[in-house]
Amino acid sequence: MKKVEAIIKPFKLDDVKEGLSVLGVKGLTVTEVKGFGRQRGHREVYRGAEYQVDFVSKIKIEVILEDELVSDAVRVIQEKAKTGQIGDGKIFILPVENAIRIRTGETGKDAI
Amino acid sequence: MNTGDTAFVLVSSALVMLMTPGLALFYGGMVREKNVLGTIMQSYIILALITCEWVLWGYSLSFGPDLGGLIGGLDWFGLRGVGLEPHGTYGPTVPHLAFMIFQCMFAVITPALITGAFAERMRFSSFLLFTLLWATFVYNPLAHWVWGSGGWMSKMGALDFAGGTVVHISSGVSALAAALVVGKRLGYGSTAYIPHNLPMTITGAALLWFGWFGFNAGSALAANGLAANAFVVTHIASAVAALSWLIVEWVHRGKPTTLGAASGAVAGLVAITPGSGFVGPVSAIVIGGLAGVICYGGVMLKGKLRYDDSLDVVGIHGFGGTWGALATGLFASKAVNTAGSDGLFFGNPGQLGVQFVSVLATIVFAFVMTLIILRIVHWIAGVRVTDEDEEKGMDISMHDEKGYSY
16 A cells, blocks of 8 residues: 655646545545645735745645556546646655544555 | 705715725725734724714714804714704705715724725734824814814814815825834835735725715715716815826836726715815815825825835825825915915915914824824823734734635
8 A cells, every 4th residue: 555645736636536536536635735846835915025936836636546446546636737837746655554434444555 | 054055965975985994995905814804804894883982972072062263062962952943054955964964984094095005014902002192182172173164263264075185185294203103014015015905905096085975075965066076076086096007107117007006096986075165176186196206295295104004094195185284274265165265376375384384283293192092092002012022913913804715
């Protein structure tokens, strides 16, 4: 079991979700996040006063998958979230020890 | 008594009333999320506080029987003798009570304008005390000087149709004094004080623009041609100033902003206020056009001089009001209002001098008095919240509530 975490551009969320659904992914968690990477921030101007905003708004997707699905999911996310511009985001893959469905107590693969 | 005039003045009073909640939104959108209620409250509660002050002693001090050209007497304390019949000088065709409530709305919005200068850091209790003292010792005398029967500025011939000196210069200059005494916000220079809800600010600006028709046209105190002139030049100046501000910032910073359009509209409204009953449409275009440029420059100044006037009261009301009062001395014309005077461009250079004296007197009086009042308030209660409370935000630290829960 693996967790795939992807930081993506907010407007790409729908495409990514659609792609993962087609793949058979049954659930995912989405968070609005802020951060910076190579893209750096952007400039905002209020009444002529300039502010450098260092943190850029992104979306973080977290999805837990069976090992066999991971490479396909990563491919789909990369395909769907890509614009080719700086700031497209990153994908992280982490091992997951176990999963438990709270309602039924099922564990492992059955709980995903 | 004239029923049309009475209806007009009452409706105008309601329009001006709406400007204060409008100002609350205008300011509320420009602060950070944690201060939205604290900022809105500072305008909103003035509507309640100053209405009481006005009815008890404020109206009498401003418009009561003249004492030496400086202040009104307390003969009308609690509106004693202010009744259904017209007063000979103050709106001879409308009930004295109608004139009183129209003026009440002006007394309310003026101290509310100042709150933009110390937004995000002033203690609520000290703010209430300051506002009460300021209304009594700054606004009431000034209103008497300019509009009261026997006031020294009106006897001198200074023209201020709807409150360029009384409302805008006084609040703008007091805002500067307040920003200096209360001091900079935490993190000044390193923190980005980014407005949290500009749609709210623009809604507020729209309400101000709407209410301003009551402010300026209503100041004719009659439903007549002069009111129509004031209405028209008010609209023109606001429109032109919104455009001129936009152009200036487009050139200066590269993008036209919605906050710029809203700020420019308000700058134009401020600048036309003193002249709205004395100048014609073409003059209004010039007054509005320059207001956008002058107030943009005024706002830039705070960064150079490093005072923290949070929401640009000095830049917009101080600079806009001063420009408007002087512009009245340039563009006033008896062709618009026979009861007024001609300005410099209409063959009477003396009027500009009279306007200059009234501007200077207002600036000095308001600045010095505000410094004194704030020092006293600071000595009694402390003007500023603790650093910890400021960090938490006014909403939680002053009012135990939040603007948004999600």
